[in-house]
Amino acid sequence: MNHDAYGDDYIREILHGVKSIAMVGASPVNVRPSYFAFKYLAQRGYDMIPVNPGHVGKSLLGKPFVASLLDIGRPVDMIDIFRSSSHIMPVVDEALKLMPLPKVIWMQLGARDDAAAAKAEAAGLKVVMNRCPKIEYGRLSSEISWMGVNSRTISAKRAPMPTRGMQLSLNRMSVGGGETGASDRAAKNKSDSA
Amino acid sequence: MTDRLPGFSTLAVHAGAHPDPTTGARATPIYQTTSFVFNDADHAASLFGLQAFGNIYTRIGNPTQAVLEERVAALEGGTAALAVASGHAAQVVVFQQLLRPGDEIIAARKLYGGSINQFTHAFKSFGWNVMWADPDEIESFERAVTPHTKAIFIESIANPSGSITDIEAISAVARKAGVPLIVDNTLATPYLIRPIDHGADIVVHSLTKFLGGHGNSIGGIIVDAGTFDWSKDNKYPMLSEPRPEYHGIKLQETFGNFAFAIACRVLGLRDLGPAISPFNAFLILTGIETLPLRMQKHCENAKAVAEWLLAHPAVAAVNYAGLSGDKYNNLARKYAPKGAGAVFTFSLKGGYDAGVKLVSNLKLFSHLANVGDTRSLVIHPASTTHSQLDDAAKAKSGAGPDVVRLSVGIEDKDDLIADLEQALSA
Known part of the structure; x- marks a missing residue:
């Protein structure tokens, strides 16, 4: 795997395939990038698990913090590591103790540890380094295009509706109970001529 | 992958x-x-x-x-x-x-x-x-x-x-x-x-x-x-x-x-x-959807006009990097192999007065302060776009008093050359 340039299909397959993501280094402080990414991915339907020993007992957007990957207590598909490069290896070592093994190790924007990546790949995991899953999701969905960012994708297909099609709304203001002045007059004319 | x-x-x-x-x-x-x-x-x-x-x-x-x-x-x-x-x-x-x-x-x-x-x-x-x-x-x-x-x-x-x-x-x-x-x-x-x-x-x-x-x-x-x-x-x-x-x-x-x-x-x-x-x-x-098509035509026309001007007896010099003898031709070959653009300057042997006369005699080139239009454009920079610079700065920026600037459009090049010909001989 060339970790200097990932193909879009590689990233797309990972983001499409994983359902649960443990975020190591998730912060409850709402101006930290880890908080943005956690919230964004939770809103996109991922089962998010915040991992941070400093915040055990608290929760992040309703999800309780756990101290380490080994405390999650259920299978997890992807480990998203929000730590600097020098702190990656212990997290990967811990991830490789999980049973079943996670499918993906993802190191956040700015983080890269080639030795840790090689170790995870040798165990059959996929690895992404120095990328943000929020940015990659936004790019491959073209949502990030709203910020003038080059998604590096093009399409002549209609994109999925942001919601699941037009939905019945109970919030629309009604004007005239569905009848118009003209329909009232037409009804009157009809009864007059009868 | x-x-x-x-x-x-x-x-x-x-x-x-x-x-x-x-x-x-x-x-x-x-x-x-x-x-x-x-x-x-x-x-x-x-x-x-x-x-x-x-x-x-x-x-x-x-x-x-x-x-x-x-x-x-x-x-x-x-x-x-x-x-x-x-x-x-x-x-x-x-x-x-x-x-x-x-x-x-x-x-x-x-x-x-x-x-x-x-x-x-x-x-x-x-x-x-x-x-x-x-x-x-x-x-x-x-x-x-x-x-x-x-x-x-x-x-x-x-x-x-x-x-x-x-x-x-x-x-x-x-x-x-x-x-x-x-x-x-x-x-x-x-x-x-x-x-x-x-x-x-x-x-x-x-x-x-x-x-x-x-x-x-x-x-x-x-x-x-x-x-x-x-x-x-x-x-x-x-x-x-x-x-x-x-x-x-x-x-x-x-x-x-x-x-x-x-x-x-x-x-x-x-x-x-x-x-x-x-x-x-x-x-x-x-x-932008037609940018590649337009740029090809702009460059083709600009080169034809520059070559024609270079051969004209009233023209003192043509500064177009797409010309083989130009000072910047080597850099053009390296950086812009598809063409050297469509904006360039030339000077007339008759100097400032001949430049002003040319601009007023042209019928197809529009005299205005813009470049990069489908239409061909002409201006005398020293009295317009670069008029607020002092004489030394004008010369250093390539806008001396005898210089005329063209932005060559995507019309038929024969019509552009004919317009320049009538304006230079008028």
């Missing part, structure tokens, strides 16, 4: 645009609206806090504008772009992110006269100082570097002289000085030259010219190459330091390789206000 990369012409038509998810509209809709409804209070707060991607208010961004931004970013090979009201606005927004009072930029002496004015007068009033250097003498850039230098600014093809700048050589100076290289790529367009491929960190354009291409809309754009580390040495605190108005977010840490474009939007455009109108964004976007 590698992705197949679409070609330039495919990107010129498709990048940034896809069928509208709600209506299915295939052409990019003009979102002529000031504001955008939030989903709920949390969504509003997320947008204002830069936590979610989306639209708030057209001064900061608009979906039509966003398609234009992504398209130009794709054509230039950048990570992101920000469209603004004009090329001048693009320059102010760029430098507002980089400079504090007392800081310096090094700028090529051969620039569009309006840029020379902006740097000399407006920038001076902000406390931003400009050191001028000669793009024909790379060492002059090295000599101008001081501890206060924050950026280097050049034009890829200089206006009005049509000379080609050695982008790679100047990029090496910028790298050594630890500052970004900013390239105004207006006259080349990414079809002829992609400055990022040659070491530029930021590209700016007047979209008004060849990109829009039809002389109907003013606009500018900033393209972030994603190549510069803004946090190194803490020289660019707008990008590396916590932003108080965004609750302490650090832009480079949060947005990575498109942080500069985000800074230009959420700090520059937000506070300075030069938003492009959605309608102008739409017209320019439509123009």
Whole structure:
């Protein structure tokens, strides 16, 4: 795997395939990038698990913090590591103790540890380094295009509706109970001529 | 695994645009609206806090504008772009992110006269100082570097002289000085030259010219190459330091390789206000779809006109880098192998008076202060675009008193030559 340039299909397959993501280094402080990414991915339907020993007992957007990957207590598909490069290896070592093994190790924007990546790949995991899953999701969905960012994708297909099609709304203001002045007059004319 | 990369012409038509998810509209809709409804209070707060991607208010961004931004970013090979009201606005927004009072930029002496004015007068009033250097003498850039230098600014093809700048050589100076290289790529367009491929960190354009291409809309754009580390040495605190108005977010840490474009939007455009109108964004976007076709024709016509002028007995000199004997022909072959653009100058043996007479005798060339229109244009820079410069600066920028500037359009070249012939013999 060339970790200097990932193909879009590689990233797309990972983001499409994983359902649960443990975020190591998730912060409850709402101006930290880890908080943005956690919230964004939770809103996109991922089962998010915040991992941070400093915040055990608290929760992040309703999800309780756990101290380490080994405390999650259920299978997890992807480990998203929000730590600097020098702190990656212990997290990967811990991830490789999980049973079943996670499918993906993802190191956040700015983080890269080639030795840790090689170790995870040798165990059959996929690895992404120095990328943000929020940015990659936004790019491959073209949502990030709203910020003038080059998604590096093009399409002549209609994109999925942001919601699941037009939905019945109970919030629309009604004007005239569905009848118009003209329909009232037409009804009157009809009864007059009868 | 590698992705197949679409070609330039495919990107010129498709990048940034896809069928509208709600209506299915295939052409990019003009979102002529000031504001955008939030989903709920949390969504509003997320947008204002830069936590979610989306639209708030057209001064900061608009979906039509966003398609234009992504398209130009794709054509230039950048990570992101920000469209603004004009090329001048693009320059102010760029430098507002980089400079504090007392800081310096090094700028090529051969620039569009309006840029020379902006740097000399407006920038001076902000406390931003400009050191001028000669793009024909790379060492002059090295000599101008001081501890206060924050950026280097050049034009890829200089206006009005049509000379080609050695982008790679100047990029090496910028790298050594630890500052970004900013390239105004207006006259080349990414079809002829992609400055990022040659070491530029930021590209700016007047979209008004060849990109829009039809002389109907003013606009500018900033393209972030994603190549510069803004946090190194803490020289660019707008990008590396916590932003108080965004609750302490650090832009480079949060947005990575498109942080500069985000800074230009959420700090520059937000506070300075030069938003492009959605309608102008739409017209320019439509123009870009035919950019490759138009540039081929512009270059073909310009070369034919330049060659014809060179052979004319009334002409003293033609400065067109596409001519084999031109001083800049080697640089043109390296940087712009598809053509040396369509803006160039020439001088008449009859000097200033003959130049003025020629301009007034032309019937097909429009006498006006613009370049990069479908129509052919002519101007006498010394009395117009460069009139506010002193004589020495005029000469140094390639706009001496005997110089006439052409912007060759996409009409039939025989008609353009016939018009020049009648005007020179009248």
